[in-house]
Amino acid sequence: MHVSIFTEVRPKVKCCTTCCKQYHCPICPKLKSFPFPKFERHLDVHVKNAIAFKDVFLCRCSLQCRDVGHFHCPLCGRTVIRRVDMEVHLKLCSPSSCLPTSAKPIQVIPSPYFSAASLASSSSTAAPAPVAPSLSLKKEPSPVAISPSPKAASAPLASSLSPVAAPLASSPPPKAAPVPVAPSFSLVSPPSPPSTTLLPQVTSTLVIPEPQDMITPKVRPKMVKCPHCSLILHQKNVPKHIQRKHTEQKKDVTAQDHLKSVCVDATNGIYAVKKTKHGFSVPVHAQNKTWGHVHKVECELEECRQSHLTAVRSGLLSKHCEHIRSLQYCTDITQEECLQEETLTALVKLQLFGEAKKANCLKRQSHAQATHVPLCVQVNLQETQGRFCFSVHEPKLNHYNRLGRLMVTYNQTENTWRCLCVKPRVPCVHKNISQWHLFQLDPSIFKTEAASPSTPEEPPGSAYPPSEQQVKQLVQYLYSHKRLPETIPEDLTKPRAVTDFLTELHPKETTCAVCPGSVQLGHSSNITQEGKIITMNGIIENVSTYYKCCPHCKMVFRYQEWTDGLHNFNDHVMLSLEMCVFLRHSLQNRVSVSEVISSLECLRDVTFPLRDTILHAYCHFEALTGHDYSVSCVRCGYHPPGVVMDLHKKGVFNLSMGDTEEASGDNCGKVVFENFWDLVQQEMIARGFSPTHPSDGTESPLERHSD
Structure with missing residues (x-):
């Protein structure tokens, strides 16, 4: 086959x-x-x-x-x-009516009943009529008496041929248009078996096989599930679906969304730019010099250079990478630290340097001053504890140094220095200059002896999480300044793509709201880089949250901006406003939060955080949202709007007066319900700053109010 x-x-x-x-x-x-x-x-x-x-x-x-x-x-x-x-x-x-693929003219098979003369005359004069290659003729033998003479036998044989096969033994017919025959038949003329008494009479019968049943192909294509959105589709369409719907598209560089950068060499227009937006990354150098006789716009990364060269060959002369495009929003210029020779001498005394390294560093400093460029500049684009980056001048250009500056990094936790010109743990002049700079900034970093227990130092990042007193101030600040309106704008609750949410959440405050005057807050400090945003379409991971601290009152401020379509619960879990409104409508229709989360997990095929965490996050949202109650009680106020005894009869029980505790002397039995419910809402807000809850044994604002 x-x-x-x-x-x-x-x-x-x-x-x-x-x-x-x-x-x-x-x-x-x-x-x-x-x-x-x-x-x-x-x-x-x-x-x-x-x-x-x-x-x-x-x-x-x-x-x-x-x-x-x-x-x-x-x-x-x-x-x-x-x-x-x-x-x-x-x-x-059919198999019985098949000829070879190359059909040949029909030949008369010799038989003892045919004479040689008749065969020669018939083969020389007869011409086969035009017959379709698949005409089927079957012979049905019938007994006929024959004469003993072969000549007499040829006459009845020729007379018994069918009209189709008769021209084989007769003279050629007059020229006429051939009769068209169906093209799906074959001509089969098997020889007659020899016999001495009977000659089988040849008759032609047109036999058409019965049409066979045609089987319709029922090949069901293989269906698979998309690993991102759980959509069921054909297997061959999965790569194109992922490319169209789930491939991360880079956002355009804007004033609100760009890579941080700082100018390290104003003379030559060289900047230090963050390599990526998320997490810690060693900054890269990019040059954007558009003044003077020689203009130069270039990024030191090889992939960016190759992409730019490809764009130039295609006619896109103004296409640049995101590092260079982010430079137009750079407004910071680092101040060069004047490195003192006395500091270098102290390093030599501590046996961290030798005289040869000291002379080499001073030589590099003299060359940098002669060319009017900074020798070493500290780059601090992100608040990362224990990591320091320095941009060091290098006059000789190499494949690892295309713009005349090198980036040297120091990891205090691992006590390692890294430079692109040498392998790790191999000294070089750039590392020596960076050590000179760092020793002048903070000599305590180079101390190896343990700190005295009598003078404990405050560890870095101890301002967050805030203390109990700071939590009270922060809760009051959020409750009075960060409340959501009763009616949330529709554009904030509409469905949004995953790429439209922010992944770096910095507080918008620039001055302290507690201290009198305009006290500037410090730089943003990182809380976590593993935050999660819960949306209707799934979970956005690797979200970075930051906080700011007042240098005077130590008041901390975190990200809590509902205008971005997000609600921050505990700096690790954030809800989209669409998710919050959806949970509100689900509860109003008697659907619990856990059932909603279970349905979303089955639909999106993702694992959400704990149900209790999402429930507390939703309560945190409702506590910060203004509400208008249409029903109120003259005694209880507008919280709650109404109570039906039939629905609350299970909460009624008998209690003897002897089992109750007497109220304190300053408790007159009067309760201001507006203040009471304000404390309830503030307790819900405080849950976003501490993992402990009143059920864990801590004192609740309700208990404090009832005393």
């Missing part, structure tokens, strides 16, 4: 071992090899477009059998180009 005839829905093909380690299509020689998943999809296309006949699939063959694509008949081996013709051929073709 031909290779293009599949006996299975997906035939077994072995991997190539001669030219590659992939798979070749057996009926498409012009195509290249495929990996196995793509090869399976290619075979599925063949089977989908095949002709199903009985238990096999006739696929279109592209081998060298013919010049164009064709189909092979599994019964007679004939090749047919058109699909429609092949289907008609299969209905009329």
